[in-house]
Every structure is written in structure tokens, then in C-alpha cells.
Amino acid sequence: MKRNMEWKLSNSNKCPLCFSEIEDRIHIYRCRDHLAIAHRNQQLILLRKKLAKSNTNPLITNHIIRALRQYTGGFHISKIPIPDPKLDPNTIDYESLNTFFEIGVDNIISGVISSDITDVQKRYASQYNVGEKFSILSWNRSLIKALLDFSNSIWQYRSGILHDQKELSRETMIQEKAVELLLDLKRDPYRLPYDWRDLVVRTPAEILESPMAKIRS
Numbered sequence: 027m028k029r030n031m032e033w034k035l036s037n038s039n040k041c042p043l044c045f046s047e048i049e050d051r052i053h054i055y056r057c058r059d060h061l062a063i064a065h066r067n068q069q070l071i072l073l074r075k076k077l078a079k080s081n082t083n084p085l086i087t088n089h090i091i092r093a094l095r096q097y098t099g100g101f102h103i104s105k106i107p108i109p110d111p112k113l114d115p116n117t118i119d120y121e122s123l124n125t126f127f128e129i130g131v132d133n134i135i136s137g138v139i140s141s142d143i144t145d146v147q148k149r150y151a152s153q154y155n156v157g158e159k160f161s162i163l164s165w166n167r168s169l170i171k172a173l174l175d176f177s178n179s180i181w182q183y184r185s186g187i188l189h190d191q192k193e194l195s196r197e198t199m200i201q202e203k204a205v206e207l208l209l210d211l212k213r214d215p216y217r218l219p220y221d222w223r224d225l226v227v228r229t230p231a232e233i234l235e236s237p238m239a240k241i242r243s
Contacts, residue, residue: 042188054184055135056100062183066098069179073172080168081157083150085116086143089123090134094176097131119146135177137170 027049030036041049043059055066070091077087093103105124111117126142127134144166151160 043184052132055098055180057184061187065183066180069176070094072179073176076172076175077169080165080172081151081160082165082169083119083147085119085150086123086146089127093127093131094135097135103127103131119149122146135173137174137177139166139169139173143169 027036027041028039029050031039039048041047041053041057041059043057043062047053047057049057057063073094074087074091077090089106096103105127106120108120108124109117114120122142122145126140126146129138129140144162147165148162150156151162151165
């Protein structure tokens, strides 16, 4: 929307989801709209599954997810504490990951990776004999694809909401998502992702007023 306004294609540069901040590239990943946060968390869960499927070193997976949570939350990407080499044999991996994240999360979610993270995966694959047909080149490709899929999903969600033809207000959509989460909690109280709690604290009256609540009841 910032670019659209500069190109005189729009009279507003505000985010079409939260309506409170100027929408530039970074804001799309950090928008504090309730549904945008919920969608990003879903995509982070999916990203973790994709990395596990490609036999990614859990150390890499955990710190990529950590960095993305910090980035999308608007926080500085913190460095990984380096343990004493005598106590942890993976010290070199922590150092390599810190170097990798220095290229910037904005580059990482654009599919840029470095030899630092590849070296961490190589050591892991060698140490734990990961798969008979494991290929570091194939792993590189799967990592890049997973990161691009995450990035594209955020953009597609934003565009889908902006151009959605359904006659649902944003408040109604939030109410319906709250109902879905409430039903999920009844099935399994431990499945709720951390950042979705803001939807669950909606008042009972708001939840019960949702059309979805009436249909499912």
C-alpha cells in the first residue's frame, strides 16, 4: 500500500489488515492483526514439519523458527549463547548459526542461505548417518523451498484477504477463528500455539455471537 500510494494507485498507505500502520514489505511479516498472527503461526508449524521431513538438524530448525518468531514479532534477532566447548561438543555449530543469521532474516526468507548453515547440516548428517540417499544439495534446495513457501504464504494470505469477495467483516472473521480455537482446545488443550492466546481471550459473549458458533451448536 505504501508503494501504491507513491504510484498514485491508492489514497492510503495503511495496511489493509490492521488499518493502523503503513504497509511496507517488513510490515507484511509483522502485522499485529489477530488473524495475520494466527496465519503466521500456522505457517511456522508447517515450516517446522517440512524441515523435519528433510532430516534437518533440530538445532537448525529450532533457531530458524526462533529467529522468525523474533522477526515477525518486531524484535531484534538475538545471538545464540555459545556454550563451553568442554561441556557441549556442538559449539562450532552455534557459532556457524550465529554467522548465518548475520545475513539478515529478510534475506533468509527470500531464500538466501550460506555455507555456514550447510556446514552445520553436513556435520549432523555425518555424525548421525542421516539416510542412505541423503544429499546436501537436495537438502539445500528443500530448505530454500521451505523458506520461500513460508514467505509466499504470508503474501498470499494478505492478498487473499484484501481481494476476498466474501461479505464477512474483519470482526466476524476474528470471532469465527476464536470459535475454531475454542473447539480445538476442547479436543486437546495442549495444541494451542503460544501467540494464538490473544484470540482465545475474547469474551464469551463475543464468541457466542459468532454465526459459526450458532451453526456448530
